[in-house]
Amino acid sequence: MYNLHLSTEQLEIRDTIRDFVAREIKPVALKAERLEICDRRLPMRVIYQASQMGLRTLALSEDRGGAGADHLTCCIVTEELAAGDADIAAVLSTTSWLGHLLFDHAMNDAQRERFLPKFVGDDRFHLAFANYEAQTGTQLGVNYHRPAPADVALETSAIKAASGEWIINGVKDYVANAPIAALFAVVVKIPGQAVPKVLLVPADAPGITIRAHEKPWPHGCGGTVTFKDCQVPVGNLLGDNAAALLACVDVPGHGTPLFQALNLGIGRAAYEAALDFARLRVQGGRPLIEHQAIGTKLAEIAIRLEVARASIWQAAWASDHPEAIADGSLPDLPLQAVAQVFTSEMMVKATKDAAEIFGALGVMRDMPLQKYIHDARVCQHSGNGNTDAKLRLAEVIAGFRRPAHAPMVRASN
Amino acid sequence: MDFSLSNEQRSWQMLARKFADEEIRPISLERDAITSARETWTWDIIKKGSKLGFRTMAVPKKYGGQETDFVTQALVMTELAKADSAISKAFSQNWKWSHLISAACTDEQKERFLKPFVADDTFVLGKGITEPGAGSDNRMPPTDDPKPGLRLKAERHGDEWILNGEKAFIANAPVGKLFFVDARTDPTVPLKQGITMFLVPSDTPGFRIGKVFNKSGWRFYQNGEMIFENARVPHANVVGEVNGAVRKTGGAGGDTTGGDLFGDLELSANALGICDDACESALRYGKTARQGGRALFAQQQVQLKINRMYMMTEALRSFVLRVAWEHDRKIHSCNAGLAMNYSCDVVQEVTELYMDIRGADGGHMDPHTDKLVRDSFIWSHLAGDSVSRMKVTKRIID
Numbered sequence: 108m109y110n111l112h113l114s115t116e117q118l119e120i121r122d123t124i125r126d127f128v129a130r131e132i133k134p135v136a137l138k139a140e141r142l143e144i145c146d147r148r149l150p151m152r153v154i155y156q157a158s159q160m161g162l163r164t165l166a167l168s169e170d171r172g173g174a175g176a177d178h179l180t181c182c183i184v185t186e187e188l189a190a191g192d193a194d195i196a197a198v199l200s201t202t203s204w205l206g207h208l209l210f211d212h213a214m215n216d217a218q219r220e221r222f223l224p225k226f227v228g229d230d231r232f233h234l235a236f237a238n239y240e241a242q243t244g245t246q247l248g249v250n251y252h253r254p255a256p257a258d259v260a261l262e263t264s265a266i267k268a269a270s271g272e273w274i275i276n277g278v279k280d281y282v283a284n285a286p287i288a289a290l291f292a293v294v295v296k297i298p299g300q301a302v303p304k305v306l307l308v309p310a311d312a313p314g315i316t317i318r319a320h321e322k323p324w325p326h327g328c329g330g331t332v333t334f335k336d337c338q339v340p341v342g343n344l345l346g347d348n349a350a351a352l353l354a355c356v357d358v359p360g361h362g363t364p365l366f367q368a369l370n371l372g373i374g375r376a377a378y379e380a381a382l383d384f385a386r387l388r389v390q391g392g393r394p395l396i397e398h399q400a401i402g403t404k405l406a407e408i409a410i411r412l413e414v415a416r417a418s419i420w421q422a423a424w425a426s427d428h429p430e431a432i433a434d435g436s437l438p439d440l441p442l443q444a445v446a447q448v449f450t451s452e453m454m455v456k457a458t459k460d461a462a463e464i465f466g467a468l469g470v471m472r473d474m475p476l477q478k479y480i481h482d483a484r485v486c487q488h489s490g491n492g493n494t495d496a497k498l499r500l501a502e503v504i505a506g507f508r509r510p511a512h513a514p515m516v517r518a519s520n
Numbered sequence: 521m522d523f524s525l526s527n528e529q530r531s532w533q534m535l536a537r538k539f540a541d542e543e544i545r546p547i548s549l550e551r552d553a554i555t556s557a558r559e560t561w562t563w564d565i566i567k568k569g570s571k572l573g574f575r576t577m578a579v580p581k582k583y584g585g586q587e588t589d590f591v592t593q594a595l596v597m598t599e600l601a602k603a604d605s606a607i608s609k610a611f612s613q614n615w616k617w618s619h620l621i622s623a624a625c626t627d628e629q630k631e632r633f634l635k636p637f638v639a640d641d642t643f644v645l646g647k648g649i650t651e652p653g654a655g656s657d658n659r660m661p662p663t664d665d666p667k668p669g670l671r672l673k674a675e676r677h678g679d680e681w682i683l684n685g686e687k688a689f690i691a692n693a694p695v696g697k698l699f700f701v702d703a704r705t706d707p708t709v710p711l712k713q714g715i716t717m718f719l720v721p722s723d724t725p726g727f728r729i730g731k732v733f734n735k736s737g738w739r740f741y742q743n744g745e746m747i748f749e750n751a752r753v754p755h756a757n758v759v760g761e762v763n764g765a766v767r768k769t770g771g772a773g774g775d776t777t778g779g780d781l782f783g784d785l786e787l788s789a790n791a792l793g794i795c796d797d798a799c800e801s802a803l804r805y806g807k808t809a810r811q812g813g814r815a816l817f818a819q820q821q822v823q824l825k826i827n828r829m830y831m832m833t834e835a836l837r838s839f840v841l842r843v844a845w846e847h848d849r850k851i852h853s854c855n856a857g858l859a860m861n862y863s864c865d866v867v868q869e870v871t872e873l874y875m876d877i878r879g880a881d882g883g884h885m886d887p888h889t890d891k892l893v894r895d896s897f898i899w900s901h902l903a904g905d906s907v908s909r910m911k912v913t914k915r916i917i918d
Contacts, residue, residue: 143555144736239882246879249812249819281882324890325883390656392665400906455872463900466655467689467743470735470898472557477736480897488880494821 109436111420117180123160124187131156132191139473144481147194149287149328154198158230162188162199166207171219172227173206178426182368182419189372190379193482196369197327198233201284204356204365205234209292209307213349217342218307222290235288236356237279237308237332245358246491247498252507261296261303263334271341273306275314275334285330286319293334294350305349306339313338325485326369357490359447360499364422367446370486371415374454377461377479378408385464395464404460411453418446441503444496451487458483523841529592535572536596540603543568548604548740552891557734561610561695561742563642569611570641574600578615578782580622583630584638590782590847594789594840601793605895606740608793610644612786613692613741617645617700619782624759625719633698633719646692647700648672648720648746651685656907658702661711669711672748674703674718679755681718683726683748693744694732697722701746702765709763717765719757726751737894784856785847787903788840791863791896795833798874798892802826805878816877825873832866857912864904867896 113121135141135150157163166181167173176184181203188196210223226232243260263277275295282291291308308315314337319330355362382405385396395401422442424431431437462469462476469476487493502509525533543565554560569575578593579585588596593615600608614637621634637643649658649670657668672685683703693699699720706714720727730745759765806817806826816822839859846853871892878889902908 241882244811244881246811248816249814281884283883323883324880324885329883390654390668391660392662392668398906400910404906459868459897459900462897463905466901466905467650467733469901470737472734472736477897481736484875484893485880488875488885489883492876492879494876494879498821 113183117183120176120180121183121187124162124184125190127157127160128187128191132188132195136192136195137475141192142475142478143472144478149194149198150192151287153192154195155230157188157195157199163202163230163233164206164227165199165203167203167227168207168211171210171223178363179420179423181363181365182423185365185368186372186375186416186419189369190375191372193326193369193373193485194328196372197325197366198284198287200365200369201235201327201356202233202288204363205236205292205353208353208356209234209345213292213305213345213352214307215346218345221342222307225289229289231287232289233284233287235282235284235291235332236353237282237285237291237293238353238357239279239281240277241280244491245354246495247502248495251498252502252505255509261294263293263295265295265297265304265306267341268338272338273341273343275306275308275337275339277334279332279334281320281325281329282332283325283327283329285317285332286328288317291315291332292345292349292353293332294353302347303350304347305345305353307343307345308334308337308339325489326482355443358499359444359490359496360441361426362443363426364419364443364446364450366486366489367415367419367422367443367450370450370454370483371412371419373479373482373486374408374412374415374450374457377458377476377483378405378412380475380479381405381408381461381464401464404464408457408460411457415446415450415453418442418449422446441500444500448493448496448500451483451489451493454483455480455487525591525595529589529595532577532588532592533595533599536574536599537602539569539572539574540599544600544603544607548607549887549891551604551607552739553887554739557732557739557742558694560739562740565607566610566644567641569600574611575614575641575644576618576638578618578622579634579638583622583634585618585634590785590844591841593782594785594844597786597789598793598796598837598840601790602796603793604740605790605794605898606738608790609738609741609786610692612790614645616782616786617647620647620700620759624717628756629719629759637698640697643697644692644695645698645700646690646696647702648687648690648693649702650687650689652688658711660907660911663710663712666708666710666714670702670704670715672701672703673707674705674716674753676705676755681753681755681758683718683720683751683753685748686730687746687748689733689743690746691741691743693746694729694742699746700759701748706763714763715765716762717759718753719759720751720753724751724753735898737891737896737898781847781856784860784903785840785843787899788836788843788856788859788863791867791899791903792833792836792840794867794892794896795829795836795870798871799826799829799833801888801892802829802874802877822877825877829870829873832870836863836866854912854915857908857915860903861909861912864899864902867899868893868904871896 141147161174164173165176169175185196185200240262265273265275268274289310293306293308294303297304314335316333323329385401388395425437425442432439458479465476468474551560573586577586577588581587597608597612651670654670658670661669674681674683701718701720702715705716726749728747730747733743806822809816843856843859875889875893878886
C-alpha cells in the first residue's frame with residue numbers, strides 16, 4: 108500500500124539525529140578549518156560519538172549487533188547527517204552500508220566469526236571498498252549498447268601461494284575511508300577466472316600500504332592502497348557474487364540511494380542557511396524573503412529538495428519492498444540512478460541559488476555556502492558521473508542487459 | 521557590417537595573448553592553490569604587465585596612457601582572462617577607475633593622481649562602495665527612504681572631510697594606492713541625493729585596511745575591508761559635487777561616465793576569456809583522452825557538450841564585441857548590462873559542461889577545471905544576481 112507515513116521509530120531516529128547534528132556536528136562543521144575545502148580534517152571525535160549512538164553499525168542486522176535499519180531509515184539518517192557535515196555523513200554511511208553488505212550478505216559464518224566481534228565492538232573500526240584502479244574505468248562510454256569486452260581490465264591480482272595464502276599485488280586508488288579503515292574489501296582478478304572476486308584484507312595485513320590523499324576533492328577521507336605481495340589467509344575470499352553485490356556502492360543502479368540522500372542533505376543545509384539569512388537580512392526596506400526575486404528562488408530550492416527526496420525515498424522504499432516492483436506497483440527501472448541524476452543536478456542548482464542569496468558572502472571560504480556548492484559538485488561527479496548513469500538507464504529502457512560486475516573499458520589508453 | 525579588427529586592435533590582442541601564454545598561465549594554478557588569501561597576489565606579474573601597458577591602457581595619451589578603445593580593451597581582457605580570470609581582473613580594475621578619473625575628475629585632480637598612477641608600475645586603483653550592511657541597497661536604493669544604503673559618514677571640517685565607517689569586499693583594497701570612496705554627506709535624504717565621492721590615497725591618516733577576504737574563486741584578486749577612523753581627506757579630493765556621487769557613477773538610471781558602463785563590459789569580456797579557455801581545454805581533452813581505445817571525442821555525448829560550449833561562447837563573443845563597439849561610438853543602450861547578465865549564465869554553463877566532460881576520475885578533479893568552475897561562480901553575485909538583472913531591466917524600461 109502506498110504510504111508515506113514514517114514509523115514511530117523512523118521519526119524518533121530522525122529527530123535524534125537532527126538534535127545530534129544541531130548540538131555536536133554543526134558547531135564543528137561551521138568552524139573555519141572545516142570550511143576550507145582543500146585543507147579540512149575529519150572530526151574523528153564526532154564520528155566516534157556517532158558510532159556510540161549506533162550510526163556506524165546502523166544498517167547491520169539486529170541479530171548481528173547492529174540497528175538493523177531498513178533502506179529508507181538509512182537514507183533518512185544520512186540526509187540528516189549530511190545536513191550537518193557531508194564528510195561525517197560519508198564516512199559513517201560508507202562503513203554502515205558496507206557493514207550490512209559484508210556481514211549480512213557477503214561473508215560466510217567463519218568469516219563473520221573472525222571479523223564481526225571486532226567490527227561491532229570497536230567504535231573506531233571502519234570499512235572500505237577498494238575497487239577503483241587508475242587504469243580501469245567502469246564507464247560504459249564507447250561500449251554503450253554494445254557487449255562488454257571479453258577481457259576484464261583489472262590490474263590488481265590475487266594468486267594462491269603454495270602455503271595456501273592469497274598473495275595480492277596491485278594498486279587501488281580513491282578508496283573511500285582508506286585512512287581510517289580497519290578492514291578492506293578488495294576487488295581482485297584471479298588468473299583464469301572471468302569474474303572478479305573480493306578478498307577481505309585487514310589494514311594491518313603484511314604487504315599493504317595505505318596513503319591518505321591530501322587535499323581531497325571528494326567527501327570523507329580517501330586514499331591509495333598499495334598491495335605488494337600482500338598476504339591474507341585463504342579463508343578471506345568472499346563468495347562469487349560479492350563483486351556484483353558490492354558494485355552498487357560505486358555505480359548507482361538498483362541499489363540504496365544513500366549517497367543521493369547525502370547529496371540531499373547538502374542541499375538542505377544550503378537551503379536552511381539561505382532561509383535564515385533571507386528572514387534576517389534587510390535590503391530594500393524589507394527582509395530579503397519578502398522580495399519576489401528571493402522568495403521565488405527559495406521556492407525553487409524547496410521544490411528541488413522535495414522532488415529529490417520523493418525520488419530518493421521511492422528508490423529506498425523499492426529496495427525495502429522488492430515485491431512492489433515484482434507486482435508492477437513500481438517501474439522496473441534503476442530507481443537509484445533516477446534519483447542520482449535528478450538529485451545531483453538539482454542540488455548544484457539549489458546550492459548555487461542559496462549562495463547567491465548571500466551575495467558576496469556566498470563566495471567566502473569562511474562561510475559554508477561555497478562549501479555546500481563544492482559538496483554538491485562532488486555528488487554530481489562522484490563515481491562515473493551522470494552521463495554514465497543516463498547511458499545505463501537508456502540500456503535498461505532499451506532492454507539491453509549486461510552483467511553488473513564487468514569493468515567496461517580502460518579509462519585512458 | 522564589418523567584423524574585422526584594425527591592425528592596432530589586432531596587435532594589442534596578440535601582445536595580450538603572448539603575455540597570457542608566457543607569463544600568466546604558468547603561474548595561474550600555483551597562485552590559485554595558495555591557502556592564505558593575503559599571499560595569492562604577486563607584484564611581479566603586475567609589474568611585467570604594467571611595462572607592456574596592461575595597467576594603464578585606458579588612460580588618455582595626454583596623461584601618458586595608451587588610450588585604447590573599448591574594443592581593444594575587451595579583446596585584451598578576454599586574452600588575459602583566458603590564462604587567468606583573476607589576474608585579468610587585477611589589471612582591468614585599473615582601467616575601470618582610470619575611466620572614472622578621466623571622466624569625472626578635474627584637471628588638477630588628474631594632474632595629482634593620474635600622473636603618479638601612470639608612472640608607478642605598482643600603483644593600482646580601487647573603489648569602495650559596498651559595506652557590511654549595504655550591498656544591494658547601494659545598487660538599488662529605495663527612492664523614498666533615507667535609511668537604507670551605505671553608512672560611511674563624511675563630515676566637513678574646514679578644508680577637510682572627516683570619514684568614519686567601514687567598507688567591505690573592496691577589490692584591490694589590500695594592494696591599492698588610491699581609492700574612490702562613496703560616503704554619506706547627507707544622511708537625511710535618500711541615498712542617491714546624499715552621497716559624495718572622495719579620492720582617498722592609501723596613506724591617508726586614519727584610514728587602514730582590515731581583513732583580506734578569502735574567496736572560493738578569483739583567488740589572485742584581492743578583496744579587503746577598508747576602515748576609516750577619523751580619516752582626514754582634503755576637500756580638494758571631492759570628485760564632482762558634494763552629494764553628487766550618483767550622478768558621476770550612473771546609479772540605477774544609467775551611466776554617464778564610463779566607470780559603471782565599463783564594468784558591465786569588463787565582466788562580460790572576462791567571462792569570455794574563461795569560456796575560451798574551457799572550450800579549448802575541452803577540445804584538447806576530447807581529442808587526447810581515450811576510452812576503450814578511442815578518443816573521447818568519438819562519443820556523441822561528448823560532441824554534444826562541446827557543441828553547446830562553443831555555441832554559447834561564440835554567441836557571447838558577438839555580444840561582447842558589439843557592446844564594445846557601441847561604447848566606442850557612444851551609442852547608449854542597455855546592451856552592456858544585458859551582456860553582463862548573459863555572461864554569468866554562459867560562463868557557468870560552459871565551465872560546468874567542461875567539468876562534466878572531464879569527470880572526477882575516481883574522485884580526483886583536475887585542478888584547472890575546478891578553478892574555472894570556482895572562478896565562474898564569482899559572476900553570480902557580480903553579474904547575474906536578481907538585483908543586477910533588475911537594474912538592467914530598469915534601463916530597458918527607462
